[in-house]
Structures are given as structure tokens and as C-alpha cells.
Amino acid sequence: MRILSTKRISMLAFFAIALLFGTAYESNAQGNSRWAHEKNRVRKEQKAIQKAEKKAYRLQRGQSFYETDQRGVDLIRRAIGSGYQQGVLAGRSDRRDSRRSDYRDESLFRSGTYGYQSYVDRDQYQHYFREGFERGYRDGYTDQPTYGSNTGGKWSILGTVLNNILNLR
Numbered sequence: 001m002r003i004l005s006t007k008r009i010s011m012l013a014f015f016a017i018a019l020l021f022g023t024a025y026e027s028n029a030q031g032n033s034r035w036a037h038e039k040n041r042v043r044k045e046q047k048a049i050q051k052a053e054k055k056a057y058r059l060q061r062g063q064s065f066y067e068t069d070q071r072g073v074d075l076i077r078r079a080i081g082s083g084y085q086q087g088v089l090a091g092r093s094d095r096r097d098s099r100r101s102d103y104r105d106e107s108l109f110r111s112g113t114y115g116y117q118s119y120v121d122r123d124q125y126q127h128y129f130r131e132g133f134e135r136g137y138r139d140g141y142t143d144q145p146t147y148g149s150n151t152g153g154k155w156s157i158l159g160t161v162l163n164n165i166l167n168l169r
Contacts, residue, residue: 059124082115084132087135087139087140106137113129
């Protein structure tokens with residue numbers, strides 16, 4: 001009988017150990033599952049925040065639209081401002097040299113890529129650069145700023161003109 005009770009005790013001990021390790025393994029697996037779930041929840045929240053920060057803008061040109069984010073809008077604004085400054089310089093030069101007024105003859109206007117960065121569509125950049133250039137050229141050639149102003153020797157396009165050109169939605 002003793003042998004039988006020793007066998008029985010060893011079997012009970014074996015099952016107790018197996019049960020103990022099984023429970024520990026299961027709780028560890030559940031812990032991993034909870035951790036993975038929490039990690040996914042945090043990742044989804046971060047993506048939602050990034051998406052909200054990356055607000056989309058629509059620039060309207062005639063009947064078509066160009067969608068971009070804040071960085072794209074900033075680059076397009078810079079294209080208009082840069083075009084305006086270069087246009088003023090070209091217009092003043094043509095007036096000083098007694099050339100006829102024609103901004104379309106200017107190489108910077110034709111290329112439209114002065115200061116271009118590939119983050120925005122090249123065609124869009126050229127369009128907005130040329131919009132600024134045309135207005136800057138007219139102000140420079142007539143020496144009567146209508147579309148911009150000169151502060152400390154630096155020409156800049158007026159905010160209202162800039163907003164009219166951008167036509168943001």
C-alpha cells in the first residue's frame with residue numbers, strides 16, 4: 001500500500017506542478033495579449049493624431065483642385081513670394097534698360113522653377129511662381145507697387161493678393 005500511496009502522491013505532485021506551470025504560462029500569454037492590445041491601441045491613437053495634424057488643403061485653379069498638406073501650402077506660398085520678388089527685379093531691370101514691358105519674355109517666368117522643391121507637383125509650383133512673377137514684374141516695371149510692398153529693400157507680396165492667388169479650400 002505504501003508503494004501505491006507514494007505513486008499516488010507523486011502523481012498528485014506531478015499534476016499540481018503541471019497545473020501551476022500551465023496557469024503561469026496562460027497568465028503570461030494573456031499578459032502578452034493585453035500588452036499587444038495596448039500597443040495597438042496606442043499606435044492607432046498616434047496615427048489619428050498625425051492624421052489630424054496633417055490637415056489637407058485644396059488649392060483651386062479654375063475648375064480643378066490640387067490637394068496638399070501644410071508643408072505643400074507653405075512651399076506654394078514661397079513660390080508665389082519668390083516669383084513676386086524675381087518679377088520685381090526683372091521689371092525694374094527692363095524699365096531701367098528701356099525695354100518694352102513683357103514678363104513672358106523673361107527666362108525665370110518661362111521656366112517657373114526658381115526655388116522649386118519636389119515635395120509639391122512641379123506644374124503646380126510653376127503656375128504659382130508665375131502668378132507671383134507676373135504681379136511682381138508689373139510692380140517693378142511701373143515702380144508703383146499695387147500687389148506688394150518694399151520693406152528695407154525686400155519686396156514681398158501683400159497677404160490679400162497671396163490669399164486670392166492661393167484660393168484655399
